[in-house]
Amino acid sequence: MRTIVVGTRQSALALTQTNQVIAALEQLAGDLDLDVAFEVKKIVTKGDQILDVTLSKVGGKGLFVKEIEQALLSGEIDMAVHSMKDMPALLPEGLVNGAVPLRQDARDCLISREGVDLDGLPHGAKVGTSSLRRSSQLLAYRPDLKLEWIRGNIDSRLRKLETEGFDAILLAAAGLKRMGWEDRITSYIPVEICLPAVGQGALGIECRENDAELLELLGRYEDGQTARTVAAERSLLLSLNGGCQVPIGAYAVLGEDGESVHLTGLVGRPDGSLLLKESASGTDPEALGREVARMLAEQGADEILEQARG
Ligand SMILES: NCc1[nH]cc(CCC(=O)O)c1CC(=O)O
Numbered sequence: 174m175r176t177i178v179v180g181t182r183q184s185a186l187a188l189t190q191t192n193q194v195i196a197a198l199e200q201l202a203g204d205l206d207l208d209v210a211f212e213v214k215k216i217v218t219k220g221d222q223i224l225d226v227t228l229s230k231v232g233g234k235g236l237f238v239k240e241i242e243q244a245l246l247s248g249e250i251d252m253a254v255h256s257m258k259d260m261p262a263l264l265p266e267g268l269v270n271g272a273v274p275l276r277q278d279a280r281d282c283l284i285s286r287e288g289v290d291l292d293g294l295p296h297g298a299k300v301g302t303s304s305l306r307r308s309s310q311l312l313a314y315r316p317d318l319k320l321e322w323i324r325g326n327i328d329s330r331l332r333k334l335e336t337e338g339f340d341a342i343l344l345a346a347a348g349l350k351r352m353g354w355e356d357r358i359t360s361y362i363p364v365e366i367c368l369p370a371v372g373q374g375a376l377g378i379e380c381r382e383n384d385a386e387l388l389e390l391l392g393r394y395e396d397g398q399t400a401r402t403v404a405a406e407r408s409l410l411l412s413l414n415g416g417c418q419v420p421i422g423a424y425a426v427l428g429e430d431g432e433s434v435h436l437t438g439l440v441g442r443p444d445g446s447l448l449l450k451e452s453a454s455g456t457d458p459e460a461l462g463r464e465v466a467r468m469l470a471e472q473g474a475d476e477i478l479e480q481a482r483g
Pocket residue numbers: 256257258259327343344345346347348349372373374375
């Protein structure tokens with residue numbers, strides 16, 4: 174009997190996601206008559222320690238996964254569940270994404286104090302977000318809004334909505350739904366107004382590339398359609414060199430044939446004064462991501478990204 178050690182960050186969302194994945198894998202292992210058990214190991218990452226500065230200034234999202242990847246490579250843990258949107262576009266040598274499970278809601282949502290939706294927010298309302306992608310698109314739609322920085326895990330952001338005088342905050346719907354906090358959502362932001370982050374709502378399960386036994390189990394857990402759409406989005410991210418926190422959005426859906434992928438990509442100025450948006454369809458997700466990245470680059474995406482990176 175093998176014990177699979179699952180590394181996780183300590184945030185409520187990370188623990189919840191990890192436990193939900195373990196429950197699904199246990200069920201699957203039972204069905205396959207595999208003799209495995211799972212054990213959770215909590216890991217404190219740099220990103221968790223530095224919650225008070227702009228993340229992009231200290232190294233970006235990679236800070237949340239670096240320690241976890243080291244623990245995977247050293248054998249201290251065997252797998253880790255990540256929010257796909259927190260996974261860097263490139264994984265280190267020796268590690269792979271073993272499964273992309275069925276995607277949750279990819280949209281952003283508004284949690285407002287007075288229960289009003291985006292259009293109902295008063296002129297000049299104070300809206301909390303921690304992403305250039307959201308501020309860029311929200312300001313393009315409602316230039317009067319005052320977008321202010323709010324950081325922390327989703328539970329602390331929900332608290333700050335009350336304590337720091339925000340009229341509303343923006344969060345990914347997926348995190349709230351996984352936590353069972355769907356009732357906090359006031360309204361969903363259509364992807365036409367706010368294109369989600371690459372991989373938003375999806376999970377990634379990182380493990381060692383030579384762990385054949387675990388990879389076989391994970392392979393059964395993968396949702397092929399989610400994997401295809403997320404692959405297109407991540408290819409776009411890689412092509413735009415968008416490793417750290419940058420104003421990039423992407424959302425891919427499967428065509429009616431169940432095979433072709435339709436990808437929309439966006440790069441925006443953080444102040445919302447310019448949004449570049451391009452779409453294309455194709456059957457090779459990686460090639461499609463590169464294609465939409467090239468279309469955005471032709472419109473001047475690199476210049477916007479350079480400026481946003483500071
Ligand atoms: N950047 C933090 C983060 N990473 C993953 C989620 C939850 C949503 C998801 O799984 O995409 C969140 C919170 C948020 O952005 O609201």
